[in-house]
Amino acid sequence: MLRLAAAAIATFILATPVAAQIDPVTGDRSTPLRALGGEGNVDISNATMRNQDEIRVLRVVLEPGGTRAMHAHNDVAYHLFTPISGSMTLLLDEGETVEVLPWHPYFLEGGTIHGFRNDGARRVEIMEVFVR
Template identity: 40%
Template sequence: MRERASIVVVAGIVLFASLIRAQAPAPSQAGTPATREVDPGVFNTSPVIDRAELRAGRLEIKPGGTRRVHQHDDVQFHLFIPLTGSVQLNMGTETINATAGNVYFINKGTPHGFKNATDSTATAVEVFIKPKN
């Protein structure tokens, strides 16, 4: 039963990601997502969703764009979901070629970052699962 629930959750996230993919970044206004450059060549539109149990944002990673190594201690875990292109995803001591159509699990407190080493812009969604209160 747990495996089935996991499949349903992942299917929902993939559907969510496909919906976000079709949306253009919103202008910066109170209560709406705002786009900002978080590191050179990495643009984050956030929050696309911000609820008690999760938050989500959309990333645009330009060629050569690099997200410095960082970690999230305020979430249970998060999912990195490339929508287009590919990036080199560093998690701890491991480097993965993260490609569109896959979902990457990053546990709470895991140092991670990424780089777009291609000639094309990549896009991704990050979904952060917040701790239960």
């Protein structure tokens, strides 16, 4: 539960322009995106915004019709993602789907098998926070 709270706090701090006397996020919207390769990854790219021992933050861009293949993050305790523009469909291991709306954070425990897709007509930008 403590790590879950840390993820929520990290999201707040990273989304707030004037954070309480902390170093600025290394990277911004000008950080170059890199396309994710691999089977099942279509029209998706990301950029690392912060990578520290306890936390990793990514900016992810999912183009219309784009998908992120089913996968898991076994090296983290918690995974938080928040669409910051547009909504997306979260895909869970047993065929369940959840619509995640802009600025509605969604938490997964590490090791949870998941994927996502953009069923909309506009690109979706997502902030992902991984707590180790």
